[in-house]
Each structure stands twice: as structure tokens, then as C-alpha cells.
Amino acid sequence: MRKIIVFLLLLLLLFSAAGMEEVYVPTQRDTKPAPALAKMEQPSLDAYTLLYETNSAVYYWREDRDILAVLDKANGYVWKTGADIGFSKQIKDAVKQAKTDEEKLIAAEPIEKSMNATYIGVANSLITIEYRDGKIFYLGSAAEKNVDSTLQAVPGTDNQFVLAVDFKEIDLQLKVYVTLLEKGLQYEVPIADITGSGKSVFTALWITPFLGASGGEAEFYDPATGDYGDTRAKYAVPGYALVPDGSGTLIRFQDNTVPFMEYIGDVFGPDLSTETYFSTRETDALATKNPTMPVFGIAHGNQQAAFVAYAEQGAEYLDIIMRPEENLRLKYNFCYPRFEYNVEFYKVYNRKGSGYFTKAEDLFQYDVKMTYLFLHGDGSDGSPSADYSGMAQAYRNHLIEKGVLTKLPNQEGDLPLRLDFILSDMKKSLIGHEQVITTTVGDVREILDEVINLGITNINAGLIGWQAGAETLARPDSWRFHSKIGREQDFKELFEHFAAQGVDISLAREYATINPRMTAYLGTAAKHINTWYNSNNREELFPAAPVTDFAFALPTVAADWLREIARRAAPFSQSLTISGISNLLLSSYDRQGVTLTLGQSMAAYREAMQTLSEQLRLNLEAPNVYMWQATTRFLQAPVGSSQYVFETDEVPFLQMVLRGTMEVYGPYSNFSFYTQEDILRMIDYNVSPAFILSKQPAHLLSETLSSGLYSTEFEQYRDLITRIYKQVNGALSQVQGFEWLARKVPANGIVVNEYKNDTDTARIVINYTMQTQQVEGQTIPPQSAVVIREVSE
Amino acid sequence: MRTRARILLLLLAVLLLPVTASANKATSYTYTLDQKYRFVRTQDAYLPDKTITTLGLSKPADLFIDESGTLYIADSGNRRVLLYDTARGQVKNELSHPGFSSPTGIYVTREGQLYVADPGARKVFQFDASQALIREYDKPASPVFSDIRYEPMKVAVDAGGNLYIVGEGVYHGVIQLGKEGEFLGYFTVNQTRLTFSQALQRLIFTREQLTNLVDSVPITFSNVFVDPAGITYTTTMSIRYNALKKHRTDGANMFIDRVISTEALSDVWVDARGIIYAADQSGYILIYSPAGELIFNFGSNVSNLDVAGLFSRLPALAVDKQGIIWALDSEKGYVQSFAPTDYANTVYDAMGLYEKGEYQASLLQWNRVLRLNQMSVLAHNGIAKAHFHNEDYEQSIGHFRVAGNRAMYSEAFWELRNTFIQRWLPPFAMGAVALVIFNFFLKRYYKKRGMRSLSNRAWRALCKTPVIKDVLFAFVTPRHPVDAFYEVRRKREGSVLGATILYGLYFVIFMLYQTSKGFIYQFVQVEDMDITALVTGYFLLIGLFILCNYLVTSINDGDGDLAQCYMIPAYSLMPVMGAFLLILGLSYTLTYSESFILSIILLAGVVWTLITLFLALQNVHDYSFRETIRCAILTLVFMIIAVIIVLIVLIMGEQLLEFLRTIYEEVLRNIYA
Structure with missing residues (x-):
């Protein structure tokens, strides 16, 4: 017999009746209902030749346009790697040459309106190169002229092919190895196979930019007049592109009325050492969020067909680009990976800053490996569904298979709470600097005791500014304590005291940002490609701080600093909290060229973290994917996007990927993340609450680099901590250890998250609206979350 | 299979937090002034809410929002006024008039009458609530006005139906027309600002030389607004101080202290609470108290990103009755909205309560502000003032100190010192008298005995030490x-x-x-x-x-x-x-x-x-x-x-x-x- 228990947890409140009349108008921060159904018509593949067939897919090739077509046997949907459109001149010539009306009709393909020959070449091509010769040029492998490309089978295999492309215009040759998977594609571009003198101008490579593109406007042939004239929009597939902006963002395919810029997701953030200028300045606009994962996807229709694509090699040089319709005045929505091989930068030759723009002599040395997996249906057959939930599942499966993520043993009990403490920071003094102390070791003990007495026991904490000199002036590996905060012995006693109660406290430190008052740059700071130290000015954000100019530590040096702190902390601490190097990846150069590549920097971090993770838990602030294997706690997980205006929906893609493999914490609730909507979002996005606290009021920090911590005094937060934790824990503890299967939006403002474990299934229904809603037969009060749990017997 | 439902209703009354915009969503920092009048960051006051990119706007120049939440957009490039229902998120109506050339200014009265300023048509159009044309205001026939260009860019209308018009290139001031279109005069004019060299020239040049110089003319206004209470406000570009003015009926500026702003104020709006919202066309929104104190400033001049909350060019803003700011991006043709955070609303509530004299209630609100931002000079000042008015000087003095408010600190200190003196003066005076008497008798005693006091002797000995x-x-x-x-x-x-x-x-x-x-x-x-x-x-x-x-x-x-x-x-x-x-x-x-x-x-x-x-x-x-x-x-x-x-x-x-x-x-x- 199967017993079904429904727990309804009403986590919030009935608001004024006045508000209930209003329609819920969603913003780009909401997830909207799924797109409309797409037409599932199978296009003609007459111009294609069969390449290979598996149990799940059939692969075809069109030689003249360099297009792979993939027929998904599960739903009959055909994916084409290119737009499959002819060059206008060639079509018109063919029509002219056709002798009969019937032949004319066959030859008279629609003529693309918004594209010139270059872009038609790009839209069809399997790969496109970018080169810079004064200005930027694009050249597709199926360009109208000056390019030869041939696809040949790799001897001894039946599912591997190589496309050899000769870009004669600039004398550049490269080979793309294509592997046809069970239902997917894999591209490899070894650096060794990029040859020719054109390497000096070659800057980037795009892979199948128009795979999954939607839109287009074409001129159609009119048999009555025997000429082209009727211009109309082509069928625009409803759907969206998923990009890894923040927690994950959908950009729905739309017919826009204004031109937009494109989304550029520089995976793992920009390499500051190869940016155009060596000097950067923080402004009053917040930085956009950098992708932590090299993944994107496109979905067509409502759980009908989709693909997810991820880089297995070369991710550190990858930009994920999504061009919404009207970008470049093109009538298409399209999304693709761009691998960077060279950059233009400003070479400074004197101290005044005079210089000129130039490129590096050598290409970035790395191999590309990009995998595409095709998805179908709603997931009822056990395969990942054809939407962003399925993309997350497919990418997560890949990471688990590669050992990057490991499923945690079944978890039960309360959700963890993250409490960070700001102990001190530096401000200017009449002579030198003064360490402003906001929390002592004794204060931490007192506050934690009080929180435990409030009934919250699953706590972990990080101590920020514990060194003499604090984060501002103490070198990251400094092991000098400030007696007024606490001696080493005091810290030790504190850690051990709470470890006995199951509270894990760690020393927190930012390891990447350095300044000349903290350490000499020689041998410690990374250098820009123009051989100057990278420089970052923050005066606009911290006008009163004692230091406003910064550089960035060499990743190898930062890794050594981390090891040093870990060595000293390990005897009494169970974990370490690490920021800066968790998501800042950069290379370094000298006059001879690169001294540390991005790959080497990643390896240096990964190696240090991997070793440390064997003895300590690592709490990393928003770590990039190459750190995940060593991560125990993912801190400051984004719960939104950069909010480009063309982004239409925010989704918890990141959280779905990470679910059940590590603890994930949201941003500090102190700073505009405490309202009811935010609490619901924590539940929706499955993140644990986090706070930053101090004993003394935060205004003491106003002249320090911590002046952005506007409010931290525990006295002010006691009630809020309890309130937020109890609500979030009340809902999410019900699904601890459950797998997160899907996320659905039945109506604007309503989200249903579906979970299951070995025996039970559960749903959390979140009502963001101001009205009472009926969802799946349940009444959901306004601004509340309800857990519906079904237990099998 | 059997289904049983167990319902747990956790009605948590403590959760009655105001539902406002939330979280981790800002795209620019919010700044305020600290006690040293530096721009410093503060908690987010407004967060980007909606970005409407689907209206097909072309060079939109102005917008207005009425009580019902209808947004009127002067879509200059498309020669129309678009009416957009903000509550439902859809276009309500489109007003195209054959006389429109490039409508750049709009104003809607309480009765729903729409005024459209069109510099291209050289007219102000008046429409009724159903968007039917009532009349057109052409160039006034007054001889005083005969040599003046009449290209109305912006318009505002008071309760009496008088029009306040900012005209293209009219440096004489804000043109004031009567209900029937008669020229009433210039409502207000900016002062002429002389550069250092001009001032020097005026000082040393002869009359002949001065007549040969090009006349210095006042800076023209960039916008005009009449608030629900009938008070007129103007903005001026290219000046950093007093670019925002609140005018008396005679046109004089009501702000006593210098109003700090950015340099390109393009629009102003005032809500029913008297809170003043100003737009800077380079992408900033500034918010002032009714007295002209800068409360918040947010936005950015980073215009090369298509990110919500940032602008390429920001010509106009309007604020609805929920306090949501609606603003235009004239280059990109977007309408963007910003929702106030709990922080901003609490600040406004606290200020409002204080203005009404409800000091205790304002104290509660200010304390909430302080919880959200312990560095808030506004909150410390507000709390201190509330305590001061409650005659709790001891509490107020600490907050005045944090806020850097020396004048009020001094006032509170005077009160405390007064209390101290009143309490301790009698015993102190008695003690002093006793000491004098004691000293008198001691001296007499020593004199009588022909002795010098020990300390006197020691002092004299010390004074003879060479270095000392x-x-x-x-x-x-x-x-x-x-x-x-x-x-x-x-x-x-x-x-x-x-x-x-x-x-x-x-x-x-x-x-x-x-x-x-x-x-x-x-x-x-x-x-x-x-x-x-x-x-x-x-x-x-x-x-x-x-x-x-x-x-x-x-x-x-x-x-x-x-x-x-x-x-x-x-x-x-x-x-x-x-x-x-x-x-x-x-x-x-x-x-x-x-x-x-x-x-x-x-x-x-x-x-x-x-x-x-x-x-x-x-x-x-x-x-x-x-x-x-x-x-x-x-x-x-x-x-x-x-x-x-x-x-x-x-x-x-x-x-x-x-x-x-x-x-x-x-x-x-x-x-x-």
C-alpha cells in the first residue's frame, strides 16, 4: 500500500486585500511559463548525405554548406549546425539558368534579407574564424570564396571525421575533429593543427554559430512574376538560449523592436593580463557576473527538443555569445561558443603611458574540445528533459562522470546556516594605519552561543580580518594575530570549543588582491601582456580607504600562500574559507612572452585545493568549475543574473547542477536580500541563508575597505537570522537529500520545484504573487511556499 | 493508493516585512553623502524592476505617469504620445495628431488633460481625458514676446491652468502663459554666471570695451514641473550646485542651503510626500528631501552595456503612486522602472513622520534604517533629531557625532551642559568658596607662624634647577x-x-x-x-x-x-x-x-x-x-x-x-x- 502524506507549509502571509487585485507582471528576474510549442516538421534532407547512425540519432552532412544535420529518433526533430541558406547571387543565377518553371521553383530558395554573403557563409559554416587585420573580419568554413573545406572520415573509425579547412584569404589551415556520439556531437581543434602564416592575424574561432538559431527574414520567389519580391519573416522557432550568467539565464527568442548588444559570457571571468589595458578602474556600475561554468544550451518549444553544450578543454579561453534578434541588425537569435586565440592590447612604452595597439606574437596554446548533447521530451522516459532543467541534469551527469562533482551521501536534518564575522579592517591614522576592531574572538563565542540558544545548530562560520593588518595590509600568508582580537591560542580554543558542538569555524581570507603596502610586487604580482603589473583602482568605491590601488597575485604564489595558511590552521581548524582565487583566473607575462598560462594557473589552484581538501573542508566564494572537486561549501552563490535587458528569465541552473553535491549558500542577507520575495527565492533556488556579522556597529568600518558592509551588528540581526533561517529551513529541510528533478512555471509568479529520493517525491510550490493561487489542487496563499510531499509505503 | 493531507499552517506574523523590490539585483551602486560631504556607497535604495523594450520607441523625450498608473510617453521620433498601462504591462492607446512634429514635453493634469509641448510644431497642444484636442497654444501675441523664439520643449501646468514652458534657447527664463494663452511673463530666470576672465573684464574694462563684448546670458532651464501641491520646480544643466530649484510663487528659489547635484539634470518629479526625484541625462537618478538635501544618488554613466538600470541617455523620469520610478532611455528607446527597497521606503517614512512632528514614530523608523545601514548619516541625524525633540539629549549627542552634525551636536551639548551646571553649580560654588576660605586661613596660619608652605618651598627649589x-x-x-x-x-x-x-x-x-x-x-x-x-x-x-x-x-x-x-x-x-x-x-x-x-x-x-x-x-x-x-x-x-x-x-x-x-x-x- 502506498501512503501519501501531504505537508503543507505556509511560509508566508496574507497581505492586504488591496494588493490582491493586481495582475502579476513578471520581470526579467522571474522565470516565465515555458515557451509555446514548436512545429516539429522534418525538413528535407535531400541535399545531405548520410554519415552515421546510432540507436538514438542519424547524422547527415551537406558538403557545399558545411552543415551537419542530426535527426533525433526520439522525436523526429532535425538539428542543423548551420542556417542552411544559399548565397543570394548563386540562387539568383540558378533561377536564371533554370529552363522550366518547375526547375525555377526548385532552384528558387528564399533569399536571406538581413545577411550579406559573409554572414551567410558564417551562418552555414561548421566553424568560423575571426581575424584582425586593422579591423575585425569573419570568415566561415563555408564562405562563398577563398575557403576550401573537406570532411573526411578518420581512418579506422566510423563515427569520427575531420574537417580540414584552408582559409586561403589569410593562409590559415586548421583541422576540426568531429565525433558523432550516441546523440550528440563533439568537436576537437588541436592547437597543433592550426598552421599557416595567417596565425599572425587569427584571433578567434566560433563553432556552429547558427546551431539552434531562430528567426530570419527572407525574400520569396513569386512564380507569377518570375522574380523575388515578397519579403516576410521565416518561421521563428519558439524557445530560448540558456547562458551561464549568474545562476543561469534564459534569453527567449523574440522579434525585437530595438537593436541590442550581444551577451558575452567570458567563462571564468576576463583574464586581466590579456585585457586591452593593464589598468582597470572600478566604477559606480556593478560588474556583470562571470560564468563559472563553460556551458550553454538552446531549447526549442516546450520540452520538445534542446541541446546542451559544454567545453571540456579550452574553457578558460571560451566566450559564450548570444546574439538576440536585431543585434548586428540580423533577424536571428543565435548562440555559440567563441574560443579566443589572440588579443589586441595596448603596449605601453614609456612611463607617461604612451603606447600603441598590438597583438601577442604567439597564439594562446590550448586545444579545444566542445561537446553537444541533444535532449528530447519532458524527461518522463528517464532521460534529461528538453529544457533548462534537463540541460542542468545532463551537464551535472557529465561532471559527476568526470569526478568533478560527487553526490553527497543522503542528507537529512536541518539546513546549514552560514555566519561570517568581520573582525577588523584598517583605516588611515595620523601616523600610519589603525586596525579597527569590530569583533573579538570572545565576541564570536558569545554570538555563536546565542545563535545556538536560538535553536539553530547546523552552523558554519568564517572569520574575516583575523590577521594583524587585516585583509588590507596583512599579506595573505601572514600568521600574525592582533592581540586585541585574539591570540593564536584564543582562536584555537574557540575553534575547538565549537567543533565539539558541531559548529565549523574557519579562517577566511582573500588571496588574490594585493597592494604595495601589503607586499612587494616583485615576484608576487601577475604581469599584463604588456609586461606592466596589472593595476586596479577602487577609489570611486572606497574614497576614504587607506589603499585604493591594487594588483593581483601570481596564481602560483597565491597557491603557496594558501598552503601556508592551511599548514598552520590545520592543527585546530576543520576548514578554510577562501575567496579571490576561487574565481579570479589570470595569466602572467614577461618580455619573453607568457610565463604562466591560464591552464597553468588553473592547475596551480586545482593542485593546491585538491591537496588541501584531503585534510580540510574548503569553503569557496563563488568558485569556478575547476575548483568544484575540492569545494565543500559554495558561498555567495548567485541568485540572479547580470540583468542584460534582453535576458528574459532567471533560472537556478547553477543550483540544479550542484544540488546534492555540496552545500550552497546565497548572498549575505544583510544587503537587500531579506524581503519575503528574497526568502521565497532562497527556497526556490535551494540555497541556504548567509549573514555577515560583527559585535560592534558597522559604521566603525566606514573609512576602511570594508565600508561596503553597511550593516553587520549582531544586535540588529538576531531576529532576522531566526526569521529567515526558520522559513527557509522549514521548507528546504523537507527535501534534504532529495534529487531536484524539474522546475516548472505553470503561471507567471508560480514556481513548482519537483524532487525525489529513493522512496518519496516532493514538490515545493512557490507563489511569488500577491494573490492566493490554486496550483495542482492546492491553495497557495500569497507570497508563500508550500511543500507537498508524497511518501510511498 | 490513499492520499492523506496534513496541513500545517504556520502563520508567522513576524514576517510582515514590507514587500518591496528585493535583493542582490542592483546594477549600480547607490550613493549618499557622508558627514564629510563625500559621495559614499550605501544600501541599495532602488533596484531595477522592469525594462520595457517592446514599445518601438524612437527618441522618446519625456514621460508622465498619472494617478491610475498610465504612463504617457512623448515618442518624439514617431510623432506620437503612447499611453502604457503599467499595472497590466500593455499599451493602452496611441495618440497621433497631424500637428505633431517632434513632441518632447508632456504634462497631465489631475483632471486628465494632456499637454504636449512640441518645439518642431512650435505649439503646446491640449487634449482632454479622452485624448480629444481642446486647443493649441501658439506663440503669444504679446509685443514683449515678439523677438523671442517660441519652441516649447517642456511644459507644466498649475491648478489654475497656467502653463510653464521651457523654450528651446530661451534664456530669459521659464515662459508663463495664462489659461487662454496670454503671455504672463517669465516665471523665473537663472542668474548669469561669469567666468573668472569675464569677471576680470568687468572689473578693468572701460565702458566702450565692455560694449564690444558678447553679452553674458543666463543658462537656460532644462525642465519644469508643478507638483501636486502646486509648487513649481526647475532643473538646469551645466552647473553642479543649485541645478535644482523649488520656486515660490514669485519665482524665487525656496532652497536655503546649496543643493548638490550632478551636472546634467534633465528632469524633475515631485511626489505627494514632497520627495524630489531628478534625472541626470548621463544616467543618474538623484533623490532629495523636500528641503533639497540629497538622499540618494544611483545609476552610472557606463552606457556601453545593455544592462537594466543603466542608460545611454536619460532625458526624463516619472514616479507612480507606489513610489516606482519610471525612466526613459532616449537613445535605446527603452522604458525602465526602479522599485524602492525597504531601505528607501523606511527613510522616506521616517522623514515624513519627523516632518509631521511624530518624533517617537520617526525614531522607530530611523532605527529600522540604521539596522539596514549603520553608516547612514541620514539615520544617525534622524535618530538624533528625534531624540533631541524628545529632550533626550544624551542619546541624541552620540548620533549627532556619528552624523558629523556639529551644529546640532552643539545644541544638544548646550542642553546637557546646562543640566550639568544646574545640578552641580551649587555644590561647586560652595566648594570653591570653602576652598578660598580654607586657603585664606592657611595663608594666615603660615604668615602668623612665619612659615612657607612645603609645596611653595619645593616649587622654589625646583625653579632654581638650571634647565627648568x-x-x-x-x-x-x-x-x-x-x-x-x-x-x-x-x-x-x-x-x-x-x-x-x-x-x-x-x-x-x-x-x-x-x-x-x-x-x-x-x-x-x-x-x-x-x-x-x-x-x-x-x-x-x-x-x-x-x-x-x-x-x-x-x-x-x-x-x-x-x-x-x-x-x-x-x-x-x-x-x-x-x-x-x-x-x-x-x-x-x-x-x-x-x-x-x-x-x-x-x-x-x-x-x-x-x-x-x-x-x-x-x-x-x-x-x-x-x-x-x-x-x-x-x-x-x-x-x-x-x-x-x-x-x-x-x-x-x-x-x-x-x-x-x-x-x-x-x-x-x-x-x-
């Missing part, structure tokens, strides 16, 4: 400068060691005076001081005086040698140092209204010191009055020359150091790069 005697001689010189410095000339009093100790003591006093005065009088905070400048300034000044004076007197038959020149300042500075000490002590007890006492003390100290110094020069060098004056002037001139030389040497030295540093860096770069 030389130091204490500094107390004699100001009182008897002629005799005392005569003794110095005779080398019977004073010593180099004593003078050195005095310089040390003076330095301590000088530094204490600079850094440690009471809050009311300590205008520069220690962390903002330049310690190098203070130390160098002190020693350089004294050193230069000694050296220059020695050099001058050496060639002018002065009797004093170097040691005596060294002693002159040491034995002359005591009055001003005494004044410093006295001021230091009094600065903890006096309020602003008594600052004249400190000024008098300082003046007395300086004058006394100058007189002493003059007499010291005269007596030590045995100069006549005239010779002394000449010596003083020459010393001063030498000092100035020396300062110039020192500066040149310093600059050259700095350049040399920089050169050496560059070589060192280049060597390092060549070795390690």
Missing part, C-alpha cells in the same frame, strides 16, 4: 619682554637647551591643538590630516625664522648670535601656545554660540606673541623701532625666498628620486621581465 629655570623663563618673557630679552642679550637668562625643550613642548601642544580638540571644533579628522605637512610645517617655519633672522641680523649689525636667534622664538611663542592649550581645554566645554571666546583667545595669543617677538628682536639685537621693523620684514622676505628655494630643491629632489626609482624599476624589469 630656563624653561620656566618662557613664562617671564611675555610678561616682561623688554627686561627679559635684555637678560637674554646679556646671556644671563635662557639657554639653548631650555629653548630646545620648549620647542619640543610646543610641538606637542601644536599637535594636540591640531588633532585633539573637542568634536565641535575639530573640523578636520585625524585620518584626513597630512602628518608630514604638519610636522614639516612646524619645524620648517621655526627653523627658517631662526636661520633667516640670524642671516638678516648678521648683516644689519644685530647683537644677537645664532644661539640667541635660536632662543627668540622659543621665548616668544608661549602666549600663542598658552592660547592653544586654553582653546584645547575650552573646546570640550564651549558650544558653537560661544566660539567667539575661542577666537578672542586665539587672537590675543597671536597678538601677544607677535608683540613679544617684536620686542625680542628689538632687545636681543639692540635695534631701534625702525630697525626692528626692517629686520622683521627682511626676515620675512628671506623666509619666503628660502621657502621657494626649499620647494625647488624638494621638487628637484623628488624628480631625482623618481628618476632613480624609474632606473631601479627598469633594471628590475630588465632582469626579471
